[in-house]
Amino acid sequence: xxxxxxxxxxxxxxxxxxxxxxxxxxxxxxxxxxxxxxxxxxxxxxxxxxxxxxxxxxxxxxxxxxxxxxxxxxxxxxxxxxxxxxxx
Numbered sequence: 001x002x003x004x005x006x007x008x009x010x011x012x013x014x015x016x017x018x019x020x021x022x023x024x025x026x027x028x029x030x031x032x033x034x035x036x037x038x039x040x041x042x043x044x045x046x047x048x049x050x051x052x053x054x055x056x057x058x059x060x061x062x063x064x065x066x067x068x069x070x071x072x073x074x075x076x077x078x079x080x081x082x083x084x085x086x087x088x
Contacts, residue, residue, distance in 0.1 A: 023056050030055065030068045039075045 016031035032040075044054050055071060062070035 019051075021052050021055050023052075023059050028059075028067060030071055032068055032072060036072055036075055039079065040071065043075060043078050 014034045016033055017037060018029050018031045019037070020027055020029045022028075040051060040054060044051050047054065049057075054074075055067075058070050058074045059067060065073070
């Protein structure tokens with residue numbers, strides 16, 4: 001892998017971007033870097049959902065974790081599972 005490609009994601013690092021959502025009638029906000037927002041948007045598209053729908057799903061299952069952290073972990077898990085070959 002060329003060095004320029006190897007570090008492309010690091011060059012895209014930005015300050016976290018904050019977006020607000022209403023979950024069960026309660027307004028909340030999430031702060032994440034642009035690549036996480038892009039990945040969440042892609043996951044929502046692949047799941048035929050909205051960002052708010054995915055975030056509400058994550059919120060319902062996150063337990064004591066902070067919402068921004070739970071979303072980042074969900075994104076990582078989502079794309080790891082898609083990258084693995086299907087079980088036999």
